[in-house]
Amino acid sequence: xxxxxxxxxxxxxxxxxxxxxxxxxxxxxxxxxxxxxxxxxxxxxxxxxxxxxxxxxxxxxxxxxxxxxxxxxxxxxxxxxxxxxxxxxxxxxxxxxxxxxxxxxxxxxxxxxxxxxxxxxxxxxxxxxxxxxxxxxxxxxxxxxxxxxxxxxxxxxxxxxxxxxxxxxxxxxxxxxxxxxxxxxxxxxxxxxxxxxxxxxxxxxxxxxxxxxxxxxxxxxxxxxxxxxxxxxxxxxxxxxxxxxxxxxxxxxxxxxxxxxxxxxxxxxxxxxxxxxxxxxxxxxxxxxxxxxxxxxxxxxxxxxxxxxxxxxxxxxxxxxxxxxxxxxxxxxxxxxxxxxxxxxxxxxxxxxxxxxxxxxxxxxxxxxxxxxxxxxxxxxxxxxxxxxxxxxxxxxxxxxxxxxxxxxxxxxxxxxxxxxxxxxxxxxxxxxxxxxxxxxxxxxxxxxxxxxxxxxxxxxxxxxxxxxxxxxxxxxxxxxxxxxxxxxxxxxxxxxxxxxxxxxxxxxxxxxxx
Amino acid sequence: xxxxxxxxxxxxxxxxxxxxxxxxxxxxxxxxxxxxxxxxxxxxxxxxxxxxxxxxxxxxxxxxxxxxxxxxxxxxxxxxxxxxxxxxxxxxxxxxxxxxxxxxxxxxxxxxxxxxxxxxxxxxxxxxxxxxxxxxxxxxxxxxxxxxxxxxxxxxxxxxxxxxxxxxxxxxxxxxxxxxxxxxxxxxxxxxxxxxxxxxxxxxxxxxxxxxxxxxxxxxxxxxxxxxxxxxxxxxxxxxxxxxxxxxxxxxxxxxxxxxxxxxxxxxxxxxxxxxxxxxxxxxxxxxxxxxxxxxxxxxxxxxxxxxxxxxxxxxxxxxxxxxxxxxxxxxxxxxxxxxxxxxxxxxxx
Numbered sequence: 001x002x003x004x005x006x007x008x009x010x011x012x013x014x015x016x017x018x019x020x021x022x023x024x025x026x027x028x029x030x031x032x033x034x035x036x037x038x039x040x041x042x043x044x045x046x047x048x049x050x051x052x053x054x055x056x057x058x059x060x061x062x063x064x065x066x067x068x069x070x071x072x073x074x075x076x077x078x079x080x081x082x083x084x085x086x087x088x089x090x091x092x093x094x095x096x097x098x099x100x101x102x103x104x105x106x107x108x109x110x111x112x113x114x115x116x117x118x119x120x121x122x123x124x125x126x127x128x129x130x131x132x133x134x135x136x137x138x139x140x141x142x143x144x145x146x147x148x149x150x151x152x153x154x155x156x157x158x159x160x161x162x163x164x165x166x167x168x169x170x171x172x173x174x175x176x177x178x179x180x181x182x183x184x185x186x187x188x189x190x191x192x193x194x195x196x197x198x199x200x201x202x203x204x205x206x207x208x209x210x211x212x213x214x215x216x217x218x219x220x221x222x223x224x225x226x227x228x229x230x231x232x233x234x235x236x237x238x239x240x241x242x243x244x245x246x247x248x249x250x251x252x253x254x255x256x257x258x259x260x261x262x263x264x265x266x267x268x269x270x271x272x273x274x275x276x277x278x279x280x281x282x283x284x285x286x287x288x289x290x291x292x293x294x295x296x297x298x299x300x301x302x303x304x305x306x307x308x309x310x311x312x313x314x315x316x317x318x319x320x321x322x323x324x325x326x327x328x329x330x331x332x333x334x335x336x337x338x339x340x341x342x343x344x345x346x347x348x349x350x351x352x353x354x355x356x357x358x359x360x361x362x363x364x365x366x367x368x369x370x371x372x373x374x375x376x377x378x379x380x381x382x383x384x385x386x387x388x389x390x391x392x393x394x395x396x397x398x399x400x401x402x403x404x405x406x407x408x409x410x411x412x413x414x415x416x417x418x419x420x421x422x423x424x425x426x427x428x429x430x431x432x433x434x435x436x437x438x439x440x441x442x443x444x445x446x447x448x449x450x451x452x453x454x455x456x457x458x459x460x461x462x463x464x465x466x467x468x469x470x471x472x473x474x475x476x477x478x479x480x481x482x483x484x485x486x487x488x489x490x491x492x493x494x495x496x497x498x499x500x501x502x503x504x505x506x507x508x509x510x511x512x513x514x515x
Numbered sequence: 516x517x518x519x520x521x522x523x524x525x526x527x528x529x530x531x532x533x534x535x536x537x538x539x540x541x542x543x544x545x546x547x548x549x550x551x552x553x554x555x556x557x558x559x560x561x562x563x564x565x566x567x568x569x570x571x572x573x574x575x576x577x578x579x580x581x582x583x584x585x586x587x588x589x590x591x592x593x594x595x596x597x598x599x600x601x602x603x604x605x606x607x608x609x610x611x612x613x614x615x616x617x618x619x620x621x622x623x624x625x626x627x628x629x630x631x632x633x634x635x636x637x638x639x640x641x642x643x644x645x646x647x648x649x650x651x652x653x654x655x656x657x658x659x660x661x662x663x664x665x666x667x668x669x670x671x672x673x674x675x676x677x678x679x680x681x682x683x684x685x686x687x688x689x690x691x692x693x694x695x696x697x698x699x700x701x702x703x704x705x706x707x708x709x710x711x712x713x714x715x716x717x718x719x720x721x722x723x724x725x726x727x728x729x730x731x732x733x734x735x736x737x738x739x740x741x742x743x744x745x746x747x748x749x750x751x752x753x754x755x756x757x758x759x760x761x762x763x764x765x766x767x768x769x770x771x772x773x774x775x776x777x778x779x780x781x782x783x784x785x786x787x788x789x790x791x792x793x794x795x796x797x798x799x800x801x802x803x804x805x806x807x808x809x810x811x812x813x814x815x816x817x818x819x820x821x822x823x824x825x826x827x828x829x830x831x832x833x834x835x836x837x838x839x840x841x842x843x844x845x846x847x848x849x850x851x852x853x854x855x856x857x858x859x860x861x862x863x864x865x
Binding site: 025 | 552829854
């Protein structure tokens with residue numbers, strides 16, 4: 001439990017009403033408040049929290065950005081986009097009250113004056129709205145702005161909370177583009193904010209089903225005893241998207257699928273699947289176990305990268321029956337780009353539990369369907385009773401569907417009714433949407449509330465981020481070699497990726513799961 | 516497959532219910548998923564309850580897939596009779612991807628057949644799922660121990676009780692029969708959830724806790740027939756803040772003593788409107804107010820110096836409607852010790 005949660009739960013009137021952390025009033029400042037993230041995710045998330053009564057009335061939001069704008073104009077723009085992107089219909093009377101807590105502050109990110117004036121404005125907000133000196137800074141700006149923002153926050157004294165208050169910073173991905181830049185960014189962050197003030201967001205961790213992985217594993221007695229190399233044959237983690245790079249060609253050219261998805265989201269999911277049980281549900285207990293998993297990932301020697309990692313790029317094809325262009329024809333993309341839009345990896349976690357159990361990870365754009373799923377493939381039943389003919393039994397597979405259609409399914413073998421003994425796989429299926437009609441909150445709702453409440457459990461710690469880059473860097477280095485670099489493979493949009501990715505599993509006598 | 520959900524459905528023989536349910540699924544048109552995560556039995560002795568409860572369940576099953584067992588009983592009927600029907604409530608799932616259906620089995624029990632209730636409920640349960648019993652009538656002796664031992668959550672509405680103490684004694688007896696396993700879910704208490712949340716949030720910061728011992732007075736405004744709801748609210752404050760009732764001067768005024776022995780007074784005022792429409796507490800120069808907003812489904816909360824303009828916020832108020840109350844209750848789960856404590860504080864006034 002976070003410190004703030006413990007404080008709010010000392011309120012005797014809360015007993016029996018709410019078990020989650022209740023945030024204290026605070027002033028949230030969003031850097032890059034005119035951008036897509038703020039309009040599509042952050043403000044709708046805050047509105048939904050306010051509509052559900054989960055935000056204290058004194059929470060205020062100050063948008064900090066370059067474009068000239070007044071409070072009213074900012075509110076009007078946000079009203080429009082929130083109506084468009086909120087998961088619940090926007091009610092005018094709630095919006096009207098919520099909008100009174102939205103402010104706009106125009107400034108360049110490198111202009112110290114702007115920070116001095118926002119500091120004064122926040123003090124005024126404290127007096128008028130009761131935000132009690134609590135500050136939450138959200139970096140939704142471009143990564144190259146992080147450093148000037150941090151330096152200026154420090155220079156304006158905004159990183160230091162007044163006594164009895166707190167100051168925290170939420171940093172969006174990408175958190176660096178390699179180990180060196182991540183370390184440098186961590187250094188710059190640490191220069192202004194201590195680790196317990198820093199919240200590195202990975203929105204995959206805010207998803208209901210990602211959180212449910214720990215519940216599935218550690219609240220059910222039947223899974224943990226078989227959750228190891230003795231019973232598990234291999235694990236597959238897939239994050240497939242039908243979308244291409246859309247308007248993000250410029251950014252994607254500097255990132256690629258490995259940096260954009262694997263270093264953060266995929267490794268976070270892998271950690272939840274592979275970690276040891278934590279000693280308690282404290283933020284650091286969980287994060288200690290996660291970081292051990294990343295540290296245990298077997299590193300690739302440069303010559304092994306080509307063998308165990310496949311990189312691909314989509315060419316023209318068709319998705320959902322509609323023709324689409326290839327990656328090199330996308331806007332703001334170099335026509336000779338070597339950027340990968342698909343990655344498949346064969347990973348090994350070198351610890352007792354996972355010894356020699358391969359974990360296959362694939363992520364890709366312009367695949368036939370959008371789905372993020374984890375599948376745990378158990379070893380086949382012994383060759384004693386039913387495996388005597390030429391065909392062997394299928395494996396039991398436990399599937400955790402992260403998105404969409406969140407749920408869990410288990411494939412098992414059953415006898416086909418009849419006088420002869422014929423066996424077929426059947427599926428037991430649990431769908432969140434079927435069993436619980438209530439819609440899950442958006443990941444950003446949960447994460448914003450956690451940051452306000454001082455609960456960092458679902459945020460990446462400094463060592464997690466650096467260890468993840470330490471694992472990813474050798475792959476990037478191998479790809480960037482001028483000579484003997486592993487080839488970039490091509491796949492038509494609408495296919496399940498390059499053939500080389502199938503071969504990655506075929507070498508081990510396995511195939512990708514059909515989604 | 517019937518999709519017209521307010522009908523009790525197809526008449527079936529009691530011994531054939533399982534077979535007929537299978538047939539219902541086999542003959543259904545289009546792809547659908549049968550779902551259930553609780554057994555929800557509803558018992559009523561009011562005339563017309565079968566149709567009314569079928570309508571209520573068709574709405575509850577939108578959010579809570581369940582095996583619904585609806586029982587309409589008439590113990591005073593001269594003739595002993597048992598009739599049964601089966602139906603299904605189908606809804607498009609939240610993701611819009613599939614039709615999710617819940618089964619309903621309905622029974623009409625007349626005369627001495629009402630005593631068959633436990634055997635009827637037990638024989639129709641979806642195995643391994645918890646059993647929630649929503650009891651819409653008054654509890655009456657003799658309480659059948661067989662029935663209570665199987666129930667996980669007992670849902671009732673004490674606002675309807677004319678003899679609170681007598682009814683509560685029977686509920687407590689049922690709990691004893693069940694070795695305290697039953698979780699008591701009083702919809703009258705559920706009505707207060709949003710009001711309690713709205714008032715509690717004023718005191719989340721420890722800096723505001725000193726007000727607990729400085730509250731001098733308060734007033735609760737409640738709608739016709741909801742005095743018990745208002746008293747439960749007072750009971751909650753008393754239980755959680757360590758207040759003791761010193762005397763009830765009149766039905767509308769209660770004097771209490773706080774932990775420091777100081778007297779505080781709560782006024783109860785009955786007016787037109789929904790269950791609870793207003794609560795204001797005074798602490799020194801400050802007032803804390805929760806009231807129904809003009810739109811009728813939001814609460815307006817405000818805190819500030821007496822007589823000044825306050826910053827206010829709108830919060831969900833919940834709805835005083837059986838579907839919404841039961842849905843809220845099913846979402847919450849957990850034990851209700853705070854409810855039991857609140858009852859104890861105001862039991863003599865209820």
